[in-house]
Amino acid sequence: EAGVTQFPSHSVIEKGQTVTLRCDPISGHDNLYWYRRVMGKEIKFLLHFVKESKQDESGMPNNRFLAERTGGTYSTLKVQPAELEDSGVYFCASSPLFLTQETQYFGPGTRLLVL
Amino acid sequence: TQLLEQSPQFLSIQEGENLTVYCNSSSVFSSLQWYRQEPGEGPVLLVTVVTGGEVKKLKRLTFQFGDARKDSSLHITAAQPGDTGLYLCAGSNDYKLSFGAGTTVTVRA
Numbered sequence: 001e002a003g004v005t006q007f008p009s010h011s012v013i014e015k016g017q018t019v020t021l022r023c024d025p026i027s028g029h030d031n032l033y034w035y036r037r038v039m040g041k042e043i044k045f046l047l048h049f050v051k052e053s054k055q056d057e058s059g060m061p062n063n064r065f066l067a068e069r070t071g072g073t074y075s076t077l078k079v080q081p082a083e084l085e086d087s088g089v090y091f092c093a094s095s096p097l098f099l100t101q102e103t104q105y106f107g108p109g110t111r112l113l114v115l
Numbered sequence: 116t117q118l119l120e121q122s123p124q125f126l127s128i129q130e131g132e133n134l135t136v137y138c139n140s141s142s143v144f145s146s147l148q149w150y151r152q153e154p155g156e157g158p159v160l161l162v163t164v165v166t167g168g169e170v171k172k173l174k175r176l177t178f179q180f181g182d183a184r185k186d187s188s189l190h191i192t193a194a195q196p197g198d199t200g201l202y203l204c205a206g207s208n209d210y211k212l213s214f215g216a217g218t219t220v221t222v223r224a
Contacts, residue, residue, distance in 0.1 A: 004157070031210065042119075043158070043203070043214040056211060091157050095210075103148070104212060106157035 002026070004107035006092050012113045018080040021110045025074070025094030032075050033095075033104060034067060038088035046090075049075060050097070061086075082114045118142050119206055121215035128194055129223050136189045136202050136218045144206030144213075147180055147187045152201040152217070161189075194222045 005024045013019050025032045034046040046065070047057040051072035060067070064083070069075040079086055089111050093104040119140045128134050138147070146165045150158035162171050164180035164187060171178045175198075177190040191198055199222050205212040 033210075033212075035212070035214075042216040043205075043212075045211050045213070048210055056209075059211075093157075093212075103160055103163055105160070106150075108155065108157045 004092055004094050004105055006090075006107040006110050008110060009108065010111045010113075012115065013082055014115050015084055016081045018078065019082055019112060021077045021079075021090050021092075021112070023075045023077070023092030023094075023107060025092070026105055028096065029094035029105075030072065030097035031095040031104075032069060033093040034075070034077055035091040035093065035106075036088050037091070037109075038085070043091065046077075079112075082112075084114050087112055087114045118213045119204055119215035121202075121204060121218050123218060124216065125219050125221075127221040127223065130195055131193055134191050134194055134220065136204075136220070137186070138188065138204035138215050139186045140206060141185065142206065142208075142213075143184050144208055145184075146207045147184070148205045148207065148212070149178055149187070149189055150203040150205060152203060158203055158205075191220075194220075196222045196224045198222050 007022045030051050032049040035043050037043040045059040048055045049069045066078045089109045091109045092107045095104045122137045148163045149161045152158045162178045167182045167184045169180045175192045179188045201217045203217045205214045
């Protein structure tokens with residue numbers, strides 16, 4: 001079974017540009033999460049989808065970030081316009097809708113560098 | 116505000132030695148996970164502990180959840196170079212994970 005995949009693995013952009021990150025969860029997983037680790041800090045929660053609905057977006061830093069999950073399958077996270085402080089590693093995770101334990105499966109991450 | 120504090124931040128030991136990583140919080144979590152992360156990869160789940168006082172063993176790794184469900188420890192017996200990596204604890208409430216900053220473990224051959 002394929003794990004969580006993320007694209008691209010790396011992205012280098014200039015301040016002010018737009019970047020779109022993609023996450024494909026494990027097939028059949030209705031829960032999808034975005035997390036971010038900025039340099040020197042811990043991994044922090046950004047938002048949580050249940051199918052195509054945003055369940056919790058309390059961790060989104062500001063309105064430059066837009067996450068979508070049309071159709072309840074893959075998700076995109078767009079940053080527009082990107083700022084220097086957006087640099088970091090963006091992780092996506094997924095889990096089944098009903099859990100016996102709260103286990104989330106993480107993708108390899110997208111390393112974003114804003115110059 | 117960091118909810119979970121891990122200690123130590125870095126740990127370097129010789130192969131065959133034992134090590135313990137601690138994860139402490141002032142918050143109560145419904146469950147706590149330990150992950151290991153390799154360079155260039157995402158966190159990989161090692162274990163989930165749910166019940167206060169719970170102890171789980173995974174080969175040479177022993178995980179303990181505090182009675183009050185606020186803290187946890189990871190103990191590795193007879194560490195091997197393959198145990199080298201970043202160990203992360205994460206507390207869970209309502210599906211949202213709160214991570215510690217991680218402990219970088221280096222096991223020298």
